[in-house]
Amino acid sequence: MKVIEKSPTVQERRKAALVPRASLVRWAIIVAIVAVLEFTTRTGMVSQSLMVPPSEILIRLAEIVPTDRFGQDVARTLTTILVSFTIGLVLGVPLGIFLWRVPAAGRILEPFIVTGYAMPTLLFYPVLLAVMGLNAGPIIVIAASMSLIPIALTTMVALNAIKPILHKLANSVSASPRQYYLKVLFPAATPLIFPGVKLGFIYAVIGTVAMEFILASQGVGFRAGFYYRELNTADMWAYIAVVIVLSVLVNGVLTWLEKRIRRDML
Amino acid sequence: MSQIFPIDTVGHDSDVVFDNIGMTFGTKTGVTQAVANVSGVIPEGKFVSVIGPSGCGKSTLLDMVGGLLKPTKGTVSINGETVTGPRRDTAMVFQEDSTLHWRTVLDNVAFGLEVKGVPKADRYESARRMIELVGLSGFEDHRPGQLSGGMKQRVAIARALAMEPRVLLMDEPFGALDQQTRQFIGRELLRIWEKTRNRVLFITHDIQEAVYLSDEVWVMSARPSVVKEVVTIDLPRPRPEGTHTLPRFRELEDHLWELVKVEAEKTLGPGARLA
Numbered sequence: 001m002k003v004i005e006k007s008p009t010v011q012e013r014r015k016a017a018l019v020p021r022a023s024l025v026r027w028a029i030i031v032a033i034v035a036v037l038e039f040t041t042r043t044g045m046v047s048q049s050l051m052v053p054p055s056e057i058l059i060r061l062a063e064i065v066p067t068d069r070f071g072q073d074v075a076r077t078l079t080t081i082l083v084s085f086t087i088g089l090v091l092g093v094p095l096g097i098f099l100w101r102v103p104a105a106g107r108i109l110e111p112f113i114v115t116g117y118a119m120p121t122l123l124f125y126p127v128l129l130a131v132m133g134l135n136a137g138p139i140i141v142i143a144a145s146m147s148l149i150p151i152a153l154t155t156m157v158a159l160n161a162i163k164p165i166l167h168k169l170a171n172s173v174s175a176s177p178r179q180y181y182l183k184v185l186f187p188a189a190t191p192l193i194f195p196g197v198k199l200g201f202i203y204a205v206i207g208t209v210a211m212e213f214i215l216a217s218q219g220v221g222f223r224a225g226f227y228y229r230e231l232n233t234a235d236m237w238a239y240i241a242v243v244i245v246l247s248v249l250v251n252g253v254l255t256w257l258e259k260r261i262r263r264d265m266l
Numbered sequence: 267m268s269q270i271f272p273i274d275t276v277g278h279d280s281d282v283v284f285d286n287i288g289m290t291f292g293t294k295t296g297v298t299q300a301v302a303n304v305s306g307v308i309p310e311g312k313f314v315s316v317i318g319p320s321g322c323g324k325s326t327l328l329d330m331v332g333g334l335l336k337p338t339k340g341t342v343s344i345n346g347e348t349v350t351g352p353r354r355d356t357a358m359v360f361q362e363d364s365t366l367h368w369r370t371v372l373d374n375v376a377f378g379l380e381v382k383g384v385p386k387a388d389r390y391e392s393a394r395r396m397i398e399l400v401g402l403s404g405f406e407d408h409r410p411g412q413l414s415g416g417m418k419q420r421v422a423i424a425r426a427l428a429m430e431p432r433v434l435l436m437d438e439p440f441g442a443l444d445q446q447t448r449q450f451i452g453r454e455l456l457r458i459w460e461k462t463r464n465r466v467l468f469i470t471h472d473i474q475e476a477v478y479l480s481d482e483v484w485v486m487s488a489r490p491s492v493v494k495e496v497v498t499i500d501l502p503r504p505r506p507e508g509t510h511t512l513p514r515f516r517e518l519e520d521h522l523w524e525l526v527k528v529e530a531e532k533t534l535g536p537g538a539r540l541a
């Protein structure tokens with residue numbers, strides 16, 4: 001029998017050759033945007049009450065970052081995100097399994113879940129604040145419930161997408177339910193669940209920062225909102241820049257993780 | 267050359283015995299009687315193939331032996347024990363790709379043993395032996411995504427063989443492969459089987475393949491199905507490459523084709539081809 005090893009196609013090679021150029025272009029775009037912002041704000045084409053020149057944001061950041069308060073804000077925001085996401089994961093995956101195992105429940109509950117997805121959950125924030133007080137609690141409730149929905153839905157979809165032949169195989173070798181879950185179902189579903197987990201994390205970030213922005217006592221989002229209301233545009237943008245950097249970092253880590261999982265599992 | 271299968275055949279304790287089994291599926295639209303009545307014996311060391319028109323219940327029959335389906339009528343027994351669920355001494359190979367894409371070839375082949383609780387060193391040793399047997403040496407660390415369809419089916423066969431089954435159940439294992447590959451793997455399977463001589467129940471829709479591999483070919487009727495005829499393949503073993511050109515091979519092939527054509531026409535109308 002001829003041994004056929006998949007070698008990269010011409011297209012794949014061309015794509016690979018494009019990668020360094022693509023990231024170069026991406027950096028060029030970022031530099032161009034910053035340059036345009038710098039120019040338009042300095043010349044007064046954009047009012048300094050809306051946006052300050054990026055160079056000034058950098059200077060403000062250099063002053064803000066070393067302060068204790070900044071460290072506390074970042075720590076608070078990151079822990080809130082992590083706690084929310086962890087709750088989303090711990091509740092979302094079993095919920096997804098339940099919706100898959102009990103299709104009738106899936107059919108009944110799906111509209112609620114999809115509505116929860118579409119609904120501006122933040123409307124419940126004032127109620128939660130009244131009940132739980134001004135602390136991380138209400139933010140975690142909102143961010144966690146935003147986070148668990150995509151996780152639960154993709155878990156259900158991923159499990160439904162598993163080929164019946166894998167069930168048949170597990171059955172034919174007399175796998176126990178535990179072995180079936182651990183050795184077949186989860187590994188088979190993980191690459192499909194991962195995009196949902198990633199989305200869940202992003203929702204946790206959005207939920208946390210947005211609620212902090214509305215009302216909180218600490219956190220990066222709170223600080224951006226605070227300076228917004230104080231009309232302190234430079235500091236507001238400094239904190240927005242922090243949020244952007246955090247998001248890019250987190251997304252980078254998740255993308256790297258996803259690639260690894262795909263490489264090891266596909 | 268062929269005989270009407272004696273319905274009251276009684277097997278030995280070590281055989282696979284079908285005792286008037288039938289399977290009726292309840293569906294939303296009513297009931298489907300897939301298998302009407304099958305009786306028969308797969309004696310120790312024999313290779314039995316089943317052919318019949320598409321949808322006649324071949325897979326259903328195999329799944330009942332494998333313990334994946336419980337017959338609604340009659341019993342299947344192996345070594346004198348009624349089959350009530352998947353057994354440790356049977357192993358199955360399916361038509362579809364059933365490799366676990368996140369596992370290496372080695373871990374795929376060792377999967378059955380791993381589930382059985384065989385220690386790592388032992389199961390890897392057996393798995394490596396089986397990988398060599400099916401001609402996949404050097405691919406132990408590859409993943410299914412890097413293999414061709416024929417190689418994936420070898421992985422599935424190696425996984426089944428590694429479990430050292432006393433009964434090997436194969437449901438159109440080469441069905442998705444091209445003609446050349448399936449002939450090649452067919453010869454390999456025979457070479458391996460000559461060594462192990464376990465009982466094989468082999469489902470196929472390829473008459474030539476059935477004749478080449480088997481000691482007996484069971485021809486199933488259209489649904490609701492019975493075994494219409496058992497054709498004994500009296501070709502000497504081992505069967506070298508030129509076996510297909512023997513006059514006796516052609517005779518058996520023609521005879522089976524006649525039997526099958528009648529059934530295919532029943533399901534699909536005159537002039538229909540076997541699925």
Ligand SMILES: Nc1ncnc2c1ncn2[C@@H]1O[C@H](COP(=O)(O)OP(=O)(O)O)[C@@H](O)[C@H]1O
Nearest residue numbers: 291293298300319320321322323324325326327
């Ligand atoms: N789980 C099931 N529920 C209902 N009908 C089924 C089921 N499995 C098989 N059948 C029906 O039983 C018949 C035989 O199926 P099968 O054994 O797969 O045939 P074959 O393998 O010979 O092509 C078909 O008509 C099929 O539709």
Ligand SMILES: [Mg+2]
Nearest residue numbers: 324325326437
């Ligand atoms: Mg079938």
